Amino acid sequence: MTRDPPIALTLFSGDDIAAHLDGLAELLQACILAGASIGFITPHTREDSDAFWARKVLPAVNDGTRLLLVARRNGTIAGSVQLDYDTPANQPHRAEIRKLLVHPDFRRQGIARALMAEIERHARRLRRSLITLDTRTGDSAEPLYRSLGYQTTGIIPGYCRDPFTERFDATTIMYKNLQQTN
Secondary structure: OOOOOOOEEEEEOHHHHHHOHHHHHHHHHHHHHOOOOOOOOOOOOHHHHHHHHHHHHHHHHHHOOEEEEEEEEOOEEEEEEEEEOOOOOOOOOEEEEEEEEEOHHHOOOOHHHHHHHHHHHHHHHOOOOEEEEEEEOOOOHHHHHHHOOOEEEEEEEEEEEOOOOOOEEEEEEEEEEHHHHO
């Protein structure tokens, strides 16, 4: 029996994002084409993916308001997750999970779970005790988040457009109190 090589989890700096833009764009593109409801609709070009990382994520990482955690196996980007902690002055304890991505070729290998555990560790380091996120209602990520201790606060119907059709899907809003899970 051969074992998969271990997953390396790395916080990416702005320079890392720029140096790995191709791999990050490939990850995003593959997830969108696999039907992930992550804020994009088809058609979605490679240039659109490049622009997302270069114009949205890289500046926030450089500004020190967002973390980008990347999972790699044998040097290939297999997944990522973001922690947005650019919160108002009255919410210094809160952060939001954004865009948990696992390349379709690497799914069902524990990568999403490893990314979430590590990003929560970084949230604690940043003294963030309340984590929020949203996920398309009924997606495979919803039970994953529940298994990690996230609680559902509610469901908003018609929240986001399906990546491929004109249909609007509901989203589930979830949270986790990290102080209660130490």
